[in-house]
Amino acid sequence: MSENVKKEKSMILQKEMIGGLFKDLGNAKESGKKVVYTFVPGNLSELIRSFDMLMVYPEINALQSGMRKKSDEYIKEAEKWGHSEDVCTYVKCDIGMMLNGNIGPTGEKIPDPDLLLLSYTGCFTFLKWFENLEKLYPGVPVALLHTPYQENGEITPEMTDYMVKQLKNDVIPKMEQVSGQKFDPEKLKTILQHSADTEDMIVKIFDTTKNKPSPIDAYFAGVYYIGPINIGFRGTAEATGYYKELYSEIQERVKLGLGPVTPEGEMKEEKFRLVVEGPPNWTSFREFWKLFYDMGAVIVSSSYTRVGGVYKNGFRHDPNRLLESLSEYCMGCYTNMNLKQRVDMLAQEIVDYKADGFLVNSIKSCNSFSAGQLLMMRTLEDRLGIPVGFIESDLVDPRYFSYSNIKNRLESFFQMLDQRKLISV
Amino acid sequence: MSKLKELANKCEKLSYDLNFKAARKWKMEKEGRVIVGYMPIYFPREIIHAVEGLPVGILGGGDRKQIIVGDAYYQSYICHIPRGIIEMALSGHFADFDGFIFPSICDVIRNLSGMFQMSGIGKFAKYMDFPQDFSSEIGGKFYIQEMNSVLSKIKKINGVELTTTNLNNSIGLYNKNRKLIEEIYDIRQHSPWRLSAVDTYHILRAGMVIPVEDHNIILEEVLEEIRQDIGEPMDKIKVVITGAFCEQPPVSLIRTIEMAGCYIVDDDLMLGSRWIQGNIDNTSDNPVRAISEAYLNKSTFSSSVYDVGNPKSERLISLAKMRKADGIIFAAPSFCDPALLDNPIYNKACDDQKIRYINFQYHENIGQFKVIKEQVGAFSDSIKLWETDA
Ligand code: SF4
Ligand code: SF4
Numbered sequence: 092m093s094e095n096v097k098k099e100k101s102m103i104l105q106k107e108m109i110g111g112l113f114k115d116l117g118n119a120k121e122s123g124k125k126v127v128y129t130f131v132p133g134n135l136s137e138l139i140r141s142f143d144m145l146m147v148y149p150e151i152n153a154l155q156s157g158m159r160k161k162s163d164e165y166i167k168e169a170e171k172w173g174h175s176e177d178v179c180t181y182v183k184c185d186i187g188m189m190l191n192g193n194i195g196p197t198g199e200k201i202p203d204p205d206l207l208l209l210s211y212t213g214c215f216t217f218l219k220w221f222e223n224l225e226k227l228y229p230g231v232p233v234a235l236l237h238t239p240y241q242e243n244g245e246i247t248p249e250m251t252d253y254m255v256k257q258l259k260n261d262v263i264p265k266m267e268q269v270s271g272q273k274f275d276p277e278k279l280k281t282i283l284q285h286s287a288d289t290e291d292m293i294v295k296i297f298d299t300t301k302n303k304p305s306p307i308d309a310y311f312a313g314v315y316y317i318g319p320i321n322i323g324f325r326g327t328a329e330a331t332g333y334y335k336e337l338y339s340e341i342q343e344r345v346k347l348g349l350g351p352v353t354p355e356g357e358m359k360e361e362k363f364r365l366v367v368e369g370p371p372n373w374t375s376f377r378e379f380w381k382l383f384y385d386m387g388a389v390i391v392s393s394s395y396t397r398v399g400g401v402y403k404n405g406f407r408h409d410p411n412r413l414l415e416s417l418s419e420y421c422m423g424c425y426t427n428m429n430l431k432q433r434v435d436m437l438a439q440e441i442v443d444y445k446a447d448g449f450l451v452n453s454i455k456s457c458n459s460f461s462a463g464q465l466l467m468m469r470t471l472e473d474r475l476g477i478p479v480g481f482i483e484s485d486l487v488d489p490r491y492f493s494y495s496n497i498k499n500r501l502e503s504f505f506q507m508l509d510q511r512k513l514i515s516v
Numbered sequence: 517m518s519k520l521k522e523l524a525n526k527c528e529k530l531s532y533d534l535n536f537k538a539a540r541k542w543k544m545e546k547e548g549r550v551i552v553g554y555m556p557i558y559f560p561r562e563i564i565h566a567v568e569g570l571p572v573g574i575l576g577g578g579d580r581k582q583i584i585v586g587d588a589y590y591q592s593y594i595c596h597i598p599r600g601i602i603e604m605a606l607s608g609h610f611a612d613f614d615g616f617i618f619p620s621i622c623d624v625i626r627n628l629s630g631m632f633q634m635s636g637i638g639k640f641a642k643y644m645d646f647p648q649d650f651s652s653e654i655g656g657k658f659y660i661q662e663m664n665s666v667l668s669k670i671k672k673i674n675g676v677e678l679t680t681t682n683l684n685n686s687i688g689l690y691n692k693n694r695k696l697i698e699e700i701y702d703i704r705q706h707s708p709w710r711l712s713a714v715d716t717y718h719i720l721r722a723g724m725v726i727p728v729e730d731h732n733i734i735l736e737e738v739l740e741e742i743r744q745d746i747g748e749p750m751d752k753i754k755v756v757i758t759g760a761f762c763e764q765p766p767v768s769l770i771r772t773i774e775m776a777g778c779y780i781v782d783d784d785l786m787l788g789s790r791w792i793q794g795n796i797d798n799t800s801d802n803p804v805r806a807i808s809e810a811y812l813n814k815s816t817f818s819s820s821v822y823d824v825g826n827p828k829s830e831r832l833i834s835l836a837k838m839r840k841a842d843g844i845i846f847a848a849p850s851f852c853d854p855a856l857l858d859n860p861i862y863n864k865a866c867d868d869q870k871i872r873y874i875n876f877q878y879h880e881n882i883g884q885f886k887v888i889k890e891q892v893g894a895f896s897d898s899i900k901l902w903e904t905d906a
Contacts, residue, residue, distance in 0.1 A: 173860035175877070177593070177851045209822070215622045218648070218822050219857035225824065226861055233824050235648060239658070240626060242643035253658040257649050426623075429643070430630025455593045458853060462598070463627035465589055466634060483591065 101337040108319055108329055110197070116145055117199040125270050128204040128224065131399045133212025133238050133421035135262070137286055137326040137408065141279040142270040146323040147201055149220065153184040155196045157373030157487030165191060166488055179456040180488040182220045189227055204228055206269045208262070210236035213398075213426025214459035234265040238421045244432050246422045254418035279413050282326035286408035289325055292334035293317070294402050299341050300391035300444050304361035306344035308351040310390035311380040314371060321399040326408075353384045362387030363508050366441050368394045368467065369452040369460050372484040375492045379484075382498060386505050391444035394437065394460075397425040401436075426459045434467050434474075441475055448508050450480040455491050478511055480504030520741040523734060524715035527722035532580055534604060538726050539572050540612045548674045552666075553610060554617040555601070555625050556762040557818060558791040559644070560807050563663050565686040565728060567676040572613070573724030573788065576600035579766040579881040589631065595851040596879040597763035598628045605637045614673050615640040617666065621762060621820040622854050640669045648822045650812045659808045680801055687798035687806065689728045696735035697723075697790060700742065701782060705839050708754065708779035709747040711738070714771050720786040753899045756841045757783040758832060758862070759848035759855040761818060765878050772885040773845065777896030781839040784818070791816055819854035828858070829865035836871060842899045843872040845892070850877045872899055 119126050125144040129135065131151065139146050156162045165187025166180055172190065174183050188194070195201040207224055211217030225233060236257050239250040263274050296316060300309050307313070316337065324330040344350075350358035354377055365383075367390050372379050383390070400406070406423050409416040425433065441449060449471050451464050465481075472479045482500050485491035517525075530538055536551075543549045550569045554561075561571035577583070577600030585606055586599030604610060616638045618629035632641035644662050647655030667678055697720060704711055711719075719738055723731040757773070761784040773780060796810040797803075815821065817828035836844055844866060848855035859875055866873045874895045876888055 173863050175848075175856040175859065177877070178853050178856045182857065213623075215620075215626075215820070216853050216857065219819070219853060222823060222861065223857065226864070235822060235824065237648035237655075239645045240620070240643055242629060242645065249658070249661050253647075253649075253654065256654045260651070260654060261649070429633065430627055431634055433630075434634070453591055455591075458594060458623040458627075461591055462594055462624045463631055465591070466631050470634065 101333060101340055104333045104336060105315070105319060108324055108333065109322065112145075112322065113195055113197045113199060116147065116195070116202055117197070119145055119202040125205040126202045127206045127208050127269075129208040130211055130217050131321045132214065132424045132426060133210050133236075134321075134323070134399065135208065135210050135236070135417060135421075136323045137279060137282045138258075138262070138266065138417060139208070140282055140323070140326050141275060142266045142272050144206070144266070144270050147204065148322055149185040149224070150181050151322050152188055152195065152201065153181040153487055154373045156184050156188055158376055159196060160374065161188070162374060162487035163489050179216045179220075179458075180485055181456060182216060182223065184487045185220070186223055186227070204231050206265060207231055207233045208236070209233060210238070210262070210421060212238045212421050212424045213240070213428075214457075216459065232265055232269060234262045236262050236421070238427060241422060241428050241432065244429050246419055250422060251415050251418045254421065255414045258414050258417065276413055280410040283408040283410040283413065283416065285328055285331055286326045287410070288331045289320060289334055290400070290402040290407050292331065292338055293320065296334065296338050296341060297392070297396065297403070299345060300389075302345050303445070304348065304350040304358070305364065305389045305391050305444075306341050306349060306351060308353065308358075308380075308383075308390050309396060310367045310371065310393035311353070311376075311383070312351060313390070313393055313396040317396050317399060351389055353380060355381055355384045358384060358387065358389060360387050361389050363448060363505065364389055364391045364444065364446045365448050365450050366390070366392045366437060366444065366446045367450045367452060368437060368464060370395045370398070370454050370457060370486055371452065372492050373487050374485075374489040375494065378494060379492075379497070382501055386501065388505065391446055392440040394425055394433070399424065401425055401428070404436075430463045430467060434470050437467070438471055438474055441471065441477060446477070447512070448478045448480060448504065450482070450504065453481065453483045455483065455485045456488065457486065478504070478507045480507075518741075520711070520715075520738065520746075523738055523741075524718055527715075527734065528718040530725055531718050531721035532578070533725070534577060534581060534609050536572060536609070536612075536725055539570050542570055542727060543612055548676060550614040550670055550674050551612055552615050552617060552670070553613045553638075555619060555621070555628070556597075556788060557619065557621055557820060558646075558788040558815075559617055559619050560663060560811070561728070562683060562686040562690050562796070562807060563667060563678070563804070564670070565689065566683040567667060567670050567678055568674055569670055570727060574601060574604075574610075574616075575721070575724070575764050576880055577604055578764060579768075579883070593851055594624060595763050595849050596881060597849070598624050600880065601628065602631060605632065605635070610637065613638055615642070615669060618643045620645045622852075625762075639673055642666060642669065646811070646821075652809065652812065656805070656808045656812055659811060660804055663804055663807065678804075680803055683803040684798045684800070686728075687796045687803055689732065691795040691798060692732055693723065693728050693735065694790060694792065695795075696732060696739060699739055700735065703739075703742050704779075705781050707742075707745070707747070707749070708752075708781055709749050710742040713774050713780040713783070714767055717767065717770055717785055720789055723789055724786070751900070752777050752779045753842040753896045754779045754781045754840060755843050755845050756781060756832070756836045756839055757785070757845045757847055759819075759846050759852075759859070760785050761787040761855070763849035763852065763880050765847060766880060766882060768885055769847075769878055769882065769888065772889050773892050776889045776892035777900075778845070778892060781841055782835055787816065787818060791818075819858045829861050832862060833865055833869050833871065843874075843895065845895075846873060846875040848875075848877055850879050872902075
C-alpha cells in the first residue's frame with residue numbers, strides 16, 4: 092500500500108509539471124511569454140529558460156498524438172498535402188497536427204512560435220522538418236545551431252569552438268531579440284547547476300536496473316522517466332525534486348525485492364533481462380509493452396532513453412563552462428555518436444546490467460537510428476556471444492505496427508533465450 | 517561511328533566500370549599516388565588532386581551489381597544506394613582505394629561511414645561535416661578544419677605536403693572542368709537534340725572516375741562537336757529534373773523520360789561536379805580558404821543544405837526559368853528523406869508560379885519503366901496541348 096502511495100507521488104508530480112507546462116503554453120499570449128519551437132536531442136532548454144521563454148517540442152507533440160491515436164489522421168493529412176509515404180512519420184504527424192489547428196494533448200491550441208530554434212543533433216531530418224515549419228510559419232525568426240557529428244568518436248576543442256561561436260553569434264542574439272531580455276550568464280549558471288543535479292539523479296535511477304530483479308523497466312517506463320528532462324524541465328528545481336522522489340520510490344522497491352510496475356500490474360517474475368536499441372512504438376505502446384510483460388522480459392537498458400542526452404559516461408552540464416558545456420551536451424547525444432561508440436556503449440550496458448539478450452526495434456521512419464543497426468546487432472552477437480533479436484515497427488504510423496509479426500518474432504527470440512538459459516544451467 | 521558517339525561510348529564504359537580500372541591504372545603509374553573514394557554529393561576534389569590523389573566518386577552499384585550481402589546490412593525501408601556500396605566494398609571493388617569520404621548529406625551516408633570504420637574498409641573512412649553556418653569566421657573556419665583533417669590523413673599515407681602552387685593549379689583545373697560542363701548545358705538549353713541526356717549523363721559521370729585533366733580533354737572534344745549545328749530538333753517539351761542528386765536512377769529511366777517526349781535541359785544528377793557555381797579563386801595565397809569561401813558563397817542549392825535566407829524553391833524556379841523549361845520533373849529515390857521532404861515545398865512553389873510538374877519515385881535498380889513512361893508521356897502531351905490551346 093505504502094509503495095502505491097509513493098509511486099503515485101512521483102507520477103502526480105510529473106503530471107502536475109506537464110499540465111503546468113501546457114497551461115503556460117495555453118496562456119502564452121496573455122502572459123506575453125515567448126514560445127520557442129525546438130527539438131529534444133541536443134536541446135537548449137537551459138538557455139531558453141534563462142530568457143524566460145517557453146518550449147514546444149514537435150517530436151513530443153508527435154509522440155503524444157501517436158499515444159492518443161491521432162497520428163493516423165495527421166499523417167494522412169500530411170500525405171494529402173504532398174508528403175511521401177516513405178519519409179519520417181514524426182514530421183508528417185507534426186505537420187498534420189499543425190494543419191489541423193495544432194491542438195495539444197490537453198485539448199488546448201499550442202501557440203504559434205516566436206522563434207524556431209533548429210538545434211538539431213544526430214539527425215538530418217530535423218533540418219528538413221524545420222524547412223517545412225518555416226513555410227508554415229512565415230516570417231518567424233529562425234536560429235540554427237549546427238552540431239558536428241562525432242565522426243572520429245570524440246569531441247574536439249575545434250568542434251566545441253565552432254558551436255560556441257554559433258551560440259554567441261546567432262542563437263543568443265536571436266533569443267535576446269525575441270525575448271527582449273539580455274543574456275544573463277549568472278541566471279544560466281544557476282540553471283545549469285540544477286541540470287547537473289538532475290543528471291546525477293537520472294544516472295542513479297537508470298543504474299538501479301543492476302539489481303535483480305530490476306525494480307524498473309528502463310525502456311517502457313524509462314520513456315516516462317526521461318519525460319521531464321526531455322520536455323524542458325532540465326535545469327529546474329522541480330525536476331530535481333521529481334527525480335529525488337522517483338529515486339526514493341525505486342529504492343523502496345529494491346529494498347522489498349520488487350520488479351517493475353507496468354500497466355498490467357507488477358511484474359512478478361523476471362525471466363529475461365534485455366538491452367533494447369531503437370525508439371519504441373507509440374501507437375500501440377501498451378500492447379507493445381504487454382508483449383514483454385507476458386514473457387517476463389524486463390528492459391534493463393535502452394539507447395532510446397539517451398536520445399536527449401548521455402549522462403552515464405560522466406557528462407554533466409557545467410555551470411563554470413556555460414556555452415562550452417551546452418555545446419558538449421549537444422554533441423554527446425546518442426545519435427550523434429558514431430556507430431562504433433554506439434556499439435561500445437551498448438556492449439558495456441549488456442555487461443553492466445547483466446542482460447540475457449539484445450533486441451533491436453527498428454523504426455521505419457528513423458534513418459538516424461536504423462541505418463547501421465543490423466551491423467551493430469551482429470557485432471554485439473559476435474563480441475559478446477549474446478542472443479540478438481530484431482523486430483520492426485514505426486513510431487507513430489499505425490500502418491507499420493503488425494502485432495502478430497512482432498509477437499511471432501519475439502516468441503522465437505524468447506525461445507532462443509530460454510534454450511540458452513537451459514544450456515547454461 | 518561519329519566522334520561524338522565514340523566519346524559518349526567511352527564515357528559510358530568508364531561510368532559503369534565498377535572495378536575502377538582507369539583509376540587503378542593511374543595509381544600504378546607513379547609511386548605515392550592515392551585513390552580517395554567519396555560518396556555523394558559534393559566534395560572539394562581539388563584538395564585531393566593537389567596531394568597526388570585521385571578523388572573517385574562512388575555512386576553505388578546501380579542496376580549493374582547484384583546485391584547478395586548488402587541486403588543483410590540494410591532494412592527494406594532504407595534507400596538502395598548504401599547496400600550497393602557496402603556490397604561493392606565487401607566484394608573487393610575498392611581494393612586499391614586508400615580512403616573514403618562520406619560528405620554530410622543524410623543519416624544513411626553518415627552511418628555508412630561508421631559501417632566502413634567498423635568493417636575496417638580502407639586506411640581511413642571519414643565522415644566530412646559541412647558547415648550549416650555560412651559565415652567565414654564560423655562555418656568557414658570549421659570547414660577549413662575539416663579539409664585539413666582530410667589532408668592530414670592523406671599525408672600520413674603518402675607523405676605529400678600541400679603547397680599553395682599545387683592547390684591553385686588543381687583549383688584551376690576544376691574551374692575549367694565546371695566551365696566546360698556549364699557550356700555543354702548552355703548549348704543543350706537551346707539545342708538539346710545535339711547531345712542526348714543519356715550521353716550527357718555518361719560524359720559527366722565519367723568525370724567522377726578519371727583524372728580531371730583527362731576529363732577536361734573529353735569535355736573539350738565533346739564541345740567541339742556540339743558547338744556545330746548537328747542533329748534534328750523534335751517536338752518535345754523541355755524539363756528540369758530534380759531529386760536524383762544521390763542515388764542515381766538507372767540510365768534507362770533517363771532514356772525513358774527522353775523517349776516519352778522530354779528534353780532534359782537541366783538536372784541534379786551529377787550535382788557534385790557542378791556544386792560550386794563559377795570559379796574558385798586560384799590566385800590566392802590561401803587556396804584552402806578560397807575553397808571554403810566558394811563553398812559558403814557560391815554553392816548551388818541542395819536538399820542537404822539548410823536554406824534559410826535563400827530558399828531552394830526560389831532557386832529551382834529561377835533555374836527552370838533560366839533554362840526556359842516547360843516543366844519540372846521531381847524524381848526522387850524511394851525512402852530518401854532529404855529529397856522527398858522537399859517535394860511539398862517545391863510543389864507549392866511551382867503551383868504559385870504556375871509551373872507544371874510531376875513527381876515520381878524510383879530506386880537505382882528499378883527495371884520497369886512502363887508506368888513512368890506513361891506518366892511522363894501524359895505530362896509532355898498535356899503541356900504541348902496546353903500550349904496549343906493557350
Ligand atoms: S528521422 Fe528519427 S531522429 Fe530524425 S526526426 Fe525522424 S524520428 Fe526523429
Ligand atoms: S538516396 Fe537519399 S536517403 Fe539515401 S543515401 Fe542518398 S541522400 Fe541519403
